[in-house]
Amino acid sequence: MSPSVSTASRVVDAVVEKYADELVDLRRDLHAHPELSWSEHRTTDLVARRMAEAGWRVDRLLPTGLVAELGSSGPVIALRADLDALAVTDTTDDPWMSTTPGVAHACGHDVHTAALVGAGLALAELHAQGRNRGRFRLLFQPAEEIMPGGALEMLEAGVLAEVSHVFGLHCDPSIDVGTVGLREGPITGAADAxxxxxxxxxGHTSRPHLTEDLTFALGKLITELPAILSRRLDPRAGVSVVWGLVAAGGAPNVIPATGRVAGTVRMLDAVAWADAEHLVRDLVRQVLEPYGVTARIVYHRGVPPVVNAHTSTHILGRAAEMVVGEDGRQSTSQSLGGEDFGWFLERVPGAMARLGTRTPDGPTYDLHQGNLRIDERAVTIGARVLAHAAVLAQHLS
Known part of the structure; x- marks a missing residue:
């Protein structure tokens, strides 16, 4: 490691340590006041004010979210966090539990945001000391939790102009705090709705032959679409159709005239994803045709896989080792979870890592559940990893 990188690294660690309590307090504030996609106004205001105080040039390109930049010339290294929460009820009893009924940071975006603020404070100090050789850009993105994601709007606003690498982190409550999971190539899956x-x-359940027995047709669709799709796509694509909503009827002796089923279509392979919508629509019609029902199909094309670039993954891995050591860096597998960071990586090289948030020997939680708890040491670890990645990438660009 060059002397300049070593010095910068010491500055990063010292600044994050200095602001550790503030960053945890920020995470708790965000957790207590979660906001849904495209409604992250309070969150945006808090972050914008703090970044401006630290010397960043802040630009609000969209109704919510922001871009902050330091430096005036040279290669741009971007870091990204997402701001929005989920329509989930917080079932913890923490003092900082959600104060907004039915809304919670059940995916760890409060941690992502606080960590990126911490990285921003560290990079601002480097800039103030004249150790910034190029430009840093922070992307505080709205609306990650809806398809196809707020990343597309940010891309349309030009946030990746002149960017050479973009990095991000995602909380992983299945691995211990102090651990960072990395994988070159695809790390998430494609996801559609x-x-x-x-x-x-x-009609009456005693005369199903005089009806179109919609409930029976609905059941056939629920079971047969996943089975048929698995035989029509390469099994290596890892296709998964899972239903989250089923609704029909209101009485046990009445065959209803309407019904609905909704879920997600996920797969590991981007090539299969390109053809998935047409195939799914065709198969839905084929499954339902014998029953005479009419189907209205709404297919929302979601997000591509997050595909970590070789050099970017190496940089992010080296940054992780600087923070958690070689033992703290571990390989991770590709998941079927969707993440709109994939849209960024279709444009420029970059990488996303998994940030361990489980307390060692503590319970294992799951994302998108109201009981999610985070070991808050992950906030400063994430801040340091992001800042170190930015410094390393800048010196390599």
Missing amino acids: LDVTLTGKG
């Missing part, structure tokens, strides 16, 4: 509404002639 499927919503099918059926209509048909209802």
Whole structure:
């Protein structure tokens, strides 16, 4: 490691340590006041004010979210965090539990945001000391939790102009705090949303032959679409259709005239993803045709896999080792979870790592659940990893 990088690294660690309590307090504040996609106004205001105080040039390109930049020339290294929460009820009893009914930071975006603020404070100090050789750009992105994600709007606003690498982190409550999971190549899956509404002639359950037995047709769709799709796509694509919503009927002796089923279509392979919508629509119609019902199919194309670039993954891995040591860096597998950071990586090289948030020997939580708890040491670890990655990438550019 060059002397300049070593010095910069010491500055990063010292600044993050200096602001550690503030960063944890920020995470708790965000957790207590979660905001849904495209409604992250309070969150945006808090972050914008703190970044401006630290000397960043802040630009609000969209209704929510912001871009902050330091430096005036040279290669741009970008760091990204997401701001939004989920329509989930916080079931913890922590003092900082959500004060907004039915909304919670159940995916760790409060940690991502606080960590990026911490990285921003460290990079601002480097800039003030004249150790910034190029430009740093922070992307505080809105609306990650909806498809196809706020990343597309940020891309349209030009946030990746002149960017040579972009880095991000995502909380992983299945691995211990002090651990960072990395993988070169695809680390997440493609994810789409499927919503099918059926209509048909209802009637009495004693005379199903005089109806279009919509409930039976709905059941066939629920079980047969996943099975058929698995035989029509290469099994290496890892396709998964899982239903999250099923609704039909209101009485046990009445065949309803309407029904609905909705879920997600996920796969590991971007090539299969390109053809998935057409195939799914065709198969839904084929499954339902014998029953005479009418189907309204709404297919929302979601996000591509996050594909970590070789050099970017090496940089992010080296940054992780600087923070958690070689033992703290571990390989991780590709998941079927969707993440709109993939849209950024279709444009420029970059990488995302998994940030361990489980307390050692403590319970294992799951994302998107109201009981999610985070070991808050992950906030400063994430801040240091992001800042170190930015410094290393800048010196390599």
